[in-house]
Amino acid sequence: MKKGVMVIGLFLAMAVGTIVYNLFQYSGTFTELIIRTCGLFSNLFIFMAIISSEYMLQMRKTFGRSFINVHHQLSRIGIALMLIHPLPFVIQKGVVALIPVFYPPVTFLELAGRPALYIVLIAVLAAVYRKKIPRKWKNIHKLNYLAFLLIFFHAWLVGTDLQSLSMQLIWIVMLLIVAAVFIHKHIFGTRKSKQRK
Numbered sequence: 698m699k700k701g702v703m704v705i706g707l708f709l710a711m712a713v714g715t716i717v718y719n720l721f722q723y724s725g726t727f728t729e730l731i732i733r734t735c736g737l738f739s740n741l742f743i744f745m746a747i748i749s750s751e752y753m754l755q756m757r758k759t760f761g762r763s764f765i766n767v768h769h770q771l772s773r774i775g776i777a778l779m780l781i782h783p784l785p786f787v788i789q790k791g792v793v794a795l796i797p798v799f800y801p802p803v804t805f806l807e808l809a810g811r812p813a814l815y816i817v818l819i820a821v822l823a824a825v826y827r828k829k830i831p832r833k834w835k836n837i838h839k840l841n842y843l844a845f846l847l848i849f850f851h852a853w854l855v856g857t858d859l860q861s862l863s864m865q866l867i868w869i870v871m872l873l874i875v876a877a878v879f880i881h882k883h884i885f886g887t888r889k890s891k892q893r894k
C-alpha cells in the first residue's frame with residue numbers, strides 16, 4: 698500500500714510539473730490560458746478522485762482522514778475547475794458550445810467534453826443523493842469512468858498542450874492507471890467476492 702501511494706505521489710508530482718511546464722511553453726491569450734489550465738487541472742483532480750476510491754479502507758491510516766472526506770475535497774476542486782473551463786468558450790460562442798454533437802464520430806470525440814460534463818454531474822448527483830437511491834447510485838456513479846475516457850479523447854484531439862509528447866505520456870499513464878483501478882475493482886474484485894460466497 699505504502700509503495701503504491703508513493704508511486705502515485707511521484708507520478709502526480711511529475712504530472713503537475715509537466716502540466717505547468719507545458720502551460721508556459723505555448724503562448725496564447727489570457728482567456729486561452731484559463732481554459733487550458735482549468736481543463737488540465739480539472740482532469741487531474743478527477744483522476745485523483747478516481748484513484749482515491751482504490752484506497753477507501755486505507756485512507757484514514759495514510760492521510761488521517763476518511764475516504765469520503767478526501768474524495769469530496771478532490772471532487773469539489775475537480776468539478777469547480779470543470780465548470781470554469783468551458784465558460785470563456787460559452788461566453789464567446791453561446792450555449793451552442795454546451796450541446797453535444799454525436800455525428801460524425803471524430804467530431805463526437807473532439808467535443809466529447811460536452812457529454813462528459815453532464816455525465817460527471819449526473820454521477821456526482823447520484824452520490825450526493827445516495828440515501829434516496831441506495832440500490833442504483835453506485836452503478837450511476839461508475840459513469841465517472843466513462844466520463845474520464847471521453848475527457849481523454851476530447852483533450853487529446855483538441856488540446857493545445859496535448860500536442861506535446863510529455864503531456865501525451867502523462868495522459869496515457871493516467872488512462873492506464875484508471876483502467877487498472879476499474880479492472881481491479883470490477884473484474885478481480887467481483888471474482889474475489891464470488892469466491893467468498
Ligand code: HEM
Binds near residue numbers: 743744768772824
Ligand atoms: C468528480 C467527482 C467524482 C469522481 C470522479 C468520483 C469517482 C468515483 C469512483 C471512480 C469511485 C469508484 C466506483 C467504483 O468503481 O465502484 C467512487 C466511489 C465513491 N464515491 Fe465518488 N466520485 C466523485 C464525487 C463523489 C461525491 C461528490 C461523492 C459524495 C457525495 C462521492 C462518493 C463516493 C463514495 C461513497 C464512493 C464509494 C462507493 C463504494 O462503496 O464502492 N463521490 N467515486
Ligand code: HEM
Binds near residue numbers: 734
Ligand atoms: C461544454 C463543455 C466543454 C467545452 C466547450 C470545452 C472546450 C474546450 C476547448 C475549446 C479546448 C481547447 C483549448 C486549447 O487547448 O486551446 C478544450 C481542451 C481541453 N478540455 Fe475541454 N471543453 C469542455 C468540457 C471539458 C470537460 C468536462 C473537461 C474535463 C476536465 C475538459 C477538459 C479539457 C482538457 C484537459 C483540455 C486540454 C487542454 C490543453 O491541452 O491545453 N473539457 N476544451
